[in-house]
Amino acid sequence: MTNSSGPGPSAAPSAAASAAAAGAASAAAPADPEGQDRLAKAVRAAEQALIEFEIAVESFRVEVENFSRLHHQRLGPMYARLDELDALIAEAVAAHSGDRADIERAWEARALVMPMPGIEELFGGLLGADGVRPVEDPNPPRRVRPGKEAQRLYRELVRKVHPDLAQDDAEKERRSTFIARVNEAYAYADEDALRELSAEWEAGPAPEQDLPSEAEVLYARLEWLAERKEKLAAVAAELDESAIGQMMRLAPEDPDALLNEIAEQLLTQVSQREARLAELVHGASGG
Template structure:
């Protein structure tokens, strides 16, 4: 829509000038704006789904790591200690210089305090492994199906990336942090309570801006956010725990049990070997 200056106005707006409109151009602009808005909405939903996937994987990696440390860490420590004791027993029996050096090397890896066996007495479990205390251990690596469903529904509804202003984004961020914590604990009741809390909250406007520059800026931000998430996902996938979880992606809890059984067998075998080495000396 344009104003045509009249003669003698020196370029100033003439109140009597005829205003010319181009309905076809306006329709084209409106159609382009609608397509851009649709593209932004699609990009938002794609980003949210990707962020949900990254967060659920992060929870699983974190839970696996904590359970691995709690359940298997003592077994690895016990194996190292048994290796040192076996090497020392072999060196004591043979008196060979190479055996003595190997014993020193094995002991250096463990670096126990004096009287380590006395310190362990009464603190080892029946399997000879000292437990590690975790004040808030996860129930399992992967939360149940219902917890996953509740989490995904809440994340899709209340995700901060849907906010159109900083105040609303902050409110959603605080809420989603509580949702993530409940999901990490596999607390279905708390997730349901959070769902009811969200539904009872203020009704939020879902309309997106129509200005092209704002929409383009939004698309750029979404692309940058996805790139940042991709880096996080790659780091998680390439981590030692992530690589270990690939051995059994469908049952990570079963993988922990399998590794624990293998380690217990190794502990038993080393304890038997140590008993054979020290028995003659005791006799």
């Protein structure tokens, strides 16, 4: 991905920083207070690098998921309508010609058609503003990529409350529960909810920031951070190589515009096929 909020090249420096910090910490022998202090600083740097990378991956995951849902909601009915029209056209051709090859093609086209609403239900007074009947969804995303203000609020909040900053299991569980609410609000670009969550966190107990001083714990922490970074990188790669991720590469700066462009193309194809079907039907009735 090349967009600024996805975990593509723009997010790679965060992952590299995490690995670099781990390497630097391994070289800092904690035989004296100064060496252990350098190790602690390296751990904190690796934590922050990992958090930044996780923010990028989660932001991209939200975009891919929203794009997929909007693609299904807005374009699914049009794809279904095109399949139905192809079958109707093939059947009309077969009925006119009586040719066995045409009849077989009609059977094949009909076999590809999934059960779908009739045209009256699909297009008769139930269309959205963009000309497509929306699929029912109690909480549909407003767009693929949350707005700049939602992105800013989300990043600031995650940097404060991320579970990786916790130093004990109870605090980590509290942060994990809270961050799930933050992610949900961000997925729907709910700026008011993000502001409320920020105020709620500020009013709560102060997060524990002190890191353990034992060298063994710090080294174990670095190993965990490295493993976590690898898992996140795998998630990012899977998202990027998915069918939706590859489609989003076509318009990295404005994926919503890509959906609109595809919708316009499909509507044009629907109109063309409907005109073709009308010609076949009228020709058959005239003959």
